Amino acid sequence: MRSDLEPIRKVLAVNVKKYRKNFGYSQEKLAEKTGLSAQTLNDIEGCRRWISSKTMTKLANALNIAEYQLLVPDSEETVKKSRKSSLKSLISLHDNIINTINVQFDHAKDTGDFI
16 A cells, blocks of 8 residues: 555545444445445445545445545544644643743752742
């Protein structure tokens, strides 16, 4: 698998699964609606298989969406990643502030001088 296609394949896998679940379809039910095998859907959702434009059209039609929607990253997932990154930054900032306060406190306690 080409590494430059990996992010797109992951987006496709997440979106097929998301839209399938939104309809309440099992992989078997979606397979029936598309004419694909359940194993093929399992491979697509597991990032183990790329799909042809014909298969993309079958999936989009069965899920009542446009083909391009299968390739658009989920904005909710993007927001989650952004929040996670922001939380990590906040924790790091918190730790730095606490460390600075502790150093200043220890200095003041040991020397009687305030920085």
